[in-house]
Amino acid sequence: MSSDPLHVGVVLGGVAPEHEVSVISALQAAAALDRDRYTPVPVYVAKDGTWYTGEPLLEVEQYRDLEALREAATPVALVPTPHGHLDLLEDREAGALQRFKRPPLQTRIDVMLLGLHGGPGENGSIQGLCETFDVPYTSAGVFGSALGMDKVMSKRVCREAGIPVVDFVAFRENEWGYREEDALDQCEAALDYPLVVKPARCGSSIGISQVEGREALDAAIEDAFRYDDKVVVEEAVEPLREINCSVLGDAQEATPSVLEEPVPSDEDEVLTFRDKYMREDGEAVKDGSAAKSAGSSPEGMAAQDRIVPADLSGKRTDEIQDMAVRIFRLFECAGVVRIDFMIDESTGQLYFNEINTIPGSFSFYLWEPSGVPFGELLDRLVSIARRRHRERNGRVQTYDVNLLAEKSLQGFKAEEPTQ
Ligand SMILES: Nc1ncnc2c1ncn2[C@@H]1O[C@H](COP(=O)(O)OP(=O)(O)O)[C@@H](O)[C@H]1O
Ligand SMILES: [Mg+2]
Incomplete structure (x- = not known):
């Protein structure tokens, strides 16, 4: 080099x-x-x-x-x-x-x-x-990225691997269009209200709503179809505690970060786009205490109120970090991701919610308290990207034989098609 x-x-x-x-x-x-x-x-x-x-x-x-x-x-x-x-x-x-x-x-x-x-x-x-x-x-490959983007497929893959996910029903728009009443019946037979409705492949809480009854469910599904032709309806976790974990690495080595607990603004049931990105007072919660950040400059995902590290027992922290690494491998990820979990506070049940294969602010605010400064995180991302590229190119990709130059092709044009 x-x-x-x-x-x-x-x-x-x-x-x-x-x-x-x-x-x-x-x-x-x-x-x-x-x-x-x-x-x-x-x-x-x-x-x-x-x-x-x-x-x-x-x-x-x-x-x-x-x-x-x-x-x-x-x-x-x-x-x-x-x-x-x-x-x-x-x-x-x-x-x-x-x-x-x-x-x-x-x-x-x-x-x-x-x-x-x-x-x-x-x-x-x-x-x-x-x-x-x-x-x-510097990110997951084509497969991991596509899988991670799709909330329905992500849940199916996790469920198959024994990673708990909330009960859900999914529809494509063509399935919904002709049989709305059947689809609503299917949701109500399989799931208990309150329900959360989401476009399958969006982010930032766009098109997501929490509903209590059939009429609201119908309207929420219609709304979600404005953003995607696939929609997922799932049981709401209540009372909810959200915990996120970043993972850095590739197929060979994957390391979990400290955990974060994002804090929604009081009146919202779901973390909104505004909660995530649009703090205007520049105040950030770090290490469990309020710490002033520089002025009101835009901070992206790093601006959200959060508790880092999340206030959980050592055993619970280990359990979530282990599960995050398993999911990172299951989705064949590379680089840095953030995996979001939900805890039902009444039962203590932990669920995988979603994976972000290019997390806001590259999750640097979780790596700094994990002992990896942002510059080093980027170093690691670049070296993982280059290693994966070398490995891809090291495999057989083409044959050095030009089939089109082979004698056997002569007369191809004249051949009668076989039936
Ligand atoms: N099953 C659920 N129960 C309760 N709240 C939920 C559920 N699913 C999502 N939410 C809330 O909605 C937010 C956004 O949902 P999420 O699945 O993370 O989508 P996005 O990709 O838009 O971030 C979550 O952070 C959480 O606050
Ligand atoms: Mg999310």
């Missing part, structure tokens, strides 16, 4: 409701990268799906006006190379006229630090693009 700093493509934005949250997570990471070893190259996916690079994209203030930001940034196309890296090439078609006076900008990307949340950034699509373009990237 040369001693040049690695060019880390910090991928941010994205076509998903968590666009702004992604910007915060990714810029936090860009700021924490060790500049002696890494050069961050912003790779911004605008809300319409076009891609940009350029220095202004590294400054959070620039995102106040997204249109002005796009004017100041350079539109790019991703270009695969045969050398295990990507090139970002200025997109002349999309660029302003004056850009024609100089050669198009071209920038190398050695590893993609995926900071997108939700949608194509977290569901395996961008992971597939990185694999197709043969560039290392």
Whole structure:
């Protein structure tokens, strides 16, 4: 390896409701990268799906006006190379006229630090693009990302592995459309109110509601179908305690973080988008006590009220950390994830709720108290990504025989089709 700093493509934005949250997570990471070893190259996916690079994209203030930001940034196309890296090439078609006076900008990307949340950034699509373009990237693979994004499949896989999940019923939109009454009957036969209704592949509490009766259930399912064509209806856990655990590693080695207990605002039954990201007083709860954070700057997922480490017995903590590592392996994850659990406080029963394969703020606020500073967490993510890439490329991918050059193909055209 040369001693040049690695060019880390910090991928941010994205076509998903968590666009702004992604910007915060990714810029936090860009700021924490060790500049002696890494050069961050912003790779911004605008809300319409076009891609940009350029220095202004590294400054959070620039995102106040997204249109002005796009004017100041350079539109790019991703270009695969045969050398295990990507090139970002200025997109002349999309660029302003004056850009024609100089050669198009071209920038190398050695590893993609995926900071997108939700949608194509977290569901395996961008992971597939990185694999197709043969560039290392820092999250779970296509399969783990797609599985983790789908709340129905996630629960089925956990249940099959003996990891407890709440009872649930799932529908596709085509199943719901023609037989709503049957579907409502099915929910009421299998589950007891109160129920929680969720789009299967969203995040940030979007489209989620808790309901008490059939009429509200009907309306909540209709609403959830606005966001996804698959919906899950599940029993509400009451009284609820939520506990989250981050896991860092890959198939060979996986380490759990300390646990967090997120604290919802008083009146909400579910943690809302606002609870998660939109604290305006800049106050954060850390180590069980209120600690002031810097002003009212946006902090993404790191801004939510939480108790870290969660106030649980050593035995309970071990149980949750062990389960988190089992789930990380079961979902074939890599990099850093956050696994969210629910505890029914009346029975003490623990349930897997969901996995976030690109967690808000890369869960750095759980790794710092676990003895891993943010810069080191990013180091680990980059080295895991590069190792996985080397391993993928070390396996047989093509045969050195050109079947189309074989003699036996001669006359193929003339052959009669077999019936
Ligand atoms: N079965 C449930 N019982 C009670 N509350 C729930 C249940 N499922 C979800 N919630 C609440 O809704 C929030 C969001 O649900 P979650 O499944 O984590 O979806 P998202 O991907 O949107 O974060 C949870 O953090 C929790 O507060
Ligand atoms: Mg959640």
